[in-house]
Amino acid sequence: MSVPTQIARKEAGELLLNLRGLVWLSAVSLSLSAFGLLLVSDVELSLLDNAQVVYDMTSIVTALGGLLALVVGTDAVAGERERGSLIPLLLAPVARSEILVGKLGGVLIAWTVMYVLALPYLWAVGSTGQNLLDGMVVLAVLGTPVVLTFGFFGLTLGCWLSSARGALLIGLVGLILSASPLLLGPSLRQSAVGRLFDAVNPFSAAVNAFDAVIIDSQALSVQGGHVLVAYAWLVIAFWFARSGFRQLGR
Amino acid sequence: MKFKTLIILTSLGVLLSAGMAKALTIDLQASRHNPALPQMGDRLSYHTVIRNDGPQTLDGLIVWISLVQVDKGKEQPVDLEDWSAHKAEAKTALMPGQVIETDWPIRLIQSGLYRVVISAATRTGEALVTSPFADFSVRQKPVVESQRVLPVAFGVPLILSLLMIKVWRKGKRRSAGGPRPIRDARSSA
Numbered sequence: 001m002s003v004p005t006q007i008a009r010k011e012a013g014e015l016l017l018n019l020r021g022l023v024w025l026s027a028v029s030l031s032l033s034a035f036g037l038l039l040v041s042d043v044e045l046s047l048l049d050n051a052q053v054v055y056d057m058t059s060i061v062t063a064l065g066g067l068l069a070l071v072v073g074t075d076a077v078a079g080e081r082e083r084g085s086l087i088p089l090l091l092a093p094v095a096r097s098e099i100l101v102g103k104l105g106g107v108l109i110a111w112t113v114m115y116v117l118a119l120p121y122l123w124a125v126g127s128t129g130q131n132l133l134d135g136m137v138v139l140a141v142l143g144t145p146v147v148l149t150f151g152f153f154g155l156t157l158g159c160w161l162s163s164a165r166g167a168l169l170i171g172l173v174g175l176i177l178s179a180s181p182l183l184l185g186p187s188l189r190q191s192a193v194g195r196l197f198d199a200v201n202p203f204s205a206a207v208n209a210f211d212a213v214i215i216d217s218q219a220l221s222v223q224g225g226h227v228l229v230a231y232a233w234l235v236i237a238f239w240f241a242r243s244g245f246r247q248l249g250r
Numbered sequence: 251m252k253f254k255t256l257i258i259l260t261s262l263g264v265l266l267s268a269g270m271a272k273a274l275t276i277d278l279q280a281s282r283h284n285p286a287l288p289q290m291g292d293r294l295s296y297h298t299v300i301r302n303d304g305p306q307t308l309d310g311l312i313v314w315i316s317l318v319q320v321d322k323g324k325e326q327p328v329d330l331e332d333w334s335a336h337k338a339e340a341k342t343a344l345m346p347g348q349v350i351e352t353d354w355p356i357r358l359i360q361s362g363l364y365r366v367v368i369s370a371a372t373r374t375g376e377a378l379v380t381s382p383f384a385d386f387s388v389r390q391k392p393v394v395e396s397q398r399v400l401p402v403a404f405g406v407p408l409i410l411s412l413l414m415i416k417v418w419r420k421g422k423r424r425s426a427g428g429p430r431p432i433r434d435a436r437s438s439a
Contacts, residue, residue: 017417019414019417022410023414026407026410026411026414029407029410033403033407036399036402037403039393039399042394046360046361046393047290053393117406120402120406124401125394127395
């Protein structure tokens with residue numbers, strides 16, 4: 001087994017086989033369960049709202065995924081440093097790029113677990129089947145780069161800052177700012193500043209694509225602009241993570 | 251004298267407009283393929299026959315569909331944005347005796363009692379021409395099915411909780427066992 005795979009498995013194992021990680025996954029599933037139960041109790045929902053709830057669920061999953069990736073990414077370097085295991089890892093006769101790929105792989109595995117966890121919830125709320133499969137696909141295509149971007153930025157912050165808590169705090173502020181389209185009303189997003197923010201924000205790109213595909217039944221193939229923004233941020237975040245990791249301890 | 255002329259001219263105008271309005275007739279029929287007891291998600295279709303029975307050509311004809319909800323306490327016009335992609339039709343001129351036949355498909359979004367009506371206006375006519383009402387009711391269909399949500403909403407956290415207990419017990423057993431003894435190479439030999 002290659003070194004990156006071993007590191008990625010170790011990182012993911014901490015999430016799946018560790019009590020702390022399972023508590024986190026339980027908290028995520030309880031949040032999604034609470035949302036599902038809230039919908040069941042609402043008898044005034046119209047047919048249109050079924051697509052709306054699938055859209056809401058995909059947005060919530062992306063936001064929670066971003067949070068998970070941020071925590072895992074920050075912990076991958078800043079957490080290791082605080083536990084005193086970072087320096088031995090860096091001194092091991094392994095290329096840094098391999099360690100980095102392993103760490104980033106850990107973020108990817110964590111998101112994959114979360115995505116799989118979200119699928120039954122999506123199936124449960126998308127009872128009419130309206131664009132349900134498309135919703136699952138667009139979540140994978142657009143949610144993945146957004147979530148990984150936050151994971152990579154978390155890793156970068158872990159490289160830059162000596163305190164894991166500080167890195168996590170800054171990362172959370174960035175995540176909340178980026179995920180603000182979920183909280184802002186359409187009128188605020190239509191202002192000049194709102195439109196500009198929407199144009200460059202990866203989270204906006206993802207939720208706008210979710211909206212277009214799930215609610216407006218548009219094809220995923222015409223979401224090129226949104227895909228471009230999301231993947232451009234992923235490339236930028238990867239570049240920052242690589243640059244930060246290279247300079248670590250030097 | 252001038253006032254008298256004005257009154258006569260105005261009356262003539264109104265009569266002419268009323269005549270044009272009467273010249274235009276709209277017949278509205280529900281499609282025979284419509285479900286007898288429609289529910290949310292079903293599609294209905296209405297067929298209109300718009301005829302110019304007057305002697306003059308009607309210019310700038312616009313025909314559109316309107317929907318009103320008439321449930322007690324919920325009386326309101328319905329925004330057709332999500333209900334129909336075919337909301338209006340325009341024709342530059344409708345010659346005397348000419349007929350336009352149009353189908354109006356509707357997707358049923360919300361449960362309730364509804365009345366559909368087709369209206370028409372022309373460039374010069376003053377009165378609005380409307381079809382008779384067509385009534386229909388839409389049955390409620392659960393948007394989110396509890397038999398799908400409840401097993402998932404309770405099942406997934408339950409599975410994770412069981413997994414957590416298993417991991418916690420395993421960790422406890424390990425810590426209770428204390429540190430593993432270091433094998434002495436000489437004694438094993």
